[in-house]
Amino acid sequence: MIQGILIQAGNLLFQLVTLLIFVNIVFSWVSPNPENIFVKIVYGLTEPILSPLRRFAVIGRLDLSAFAAILIMQMVLFPLYKMLIMFIF
Numbered sequence: 001m002i003q004g005i006l007i008q009a010g011n012l013l014f015q016l017v018t019l020l021i022f023v024n025i026v027f028s029w030v031s032p033n034p035e036n037i038f039v040k041i042v043y044g045l046t047e048p049i050l051s052p053l054r055r056f057a058v059i060g061r062l063d064l065s066a067f068a069a070i071l072i073m074q075m076v077l078f079p080l081y082k083m084l085i086m087f088i089f
Contacts, residue, residue: 003089010081014073020046021066028063 024046032039053065053072 003085006085006089007082010078010085014078014081017045017049017073018070021050021069024050025066 020042023042027039027042034040034043049069050065053068054063057064057068
């Protein structure tokens with residue numbers, strides 16, 4: 001019971017972070033006002049995830065850090081989270 005709830009909550013959190021990363025991608029295309037509170041919130045939540053990956057995921061002018069972050073979250077972090085929850089409960 002609690003195991004399923006925690007896995008669903010973790011899944012929801014990972015989906016929310018993925019959505020925020022996609023919003024960050026759209027913001028990079030349209031250049032919104034950086035003083036907007038919504039823009040500040042999105043950048044504040046996603047930049048700590050994306051900035052360390054930029055050292056490895058930038059090829060020329062192409063920034064693949066968002067793709068790398070989503071891939072790492074979906075293929076590594078969420079399965080590890082799920083296994084940890086199953087191990088604990």
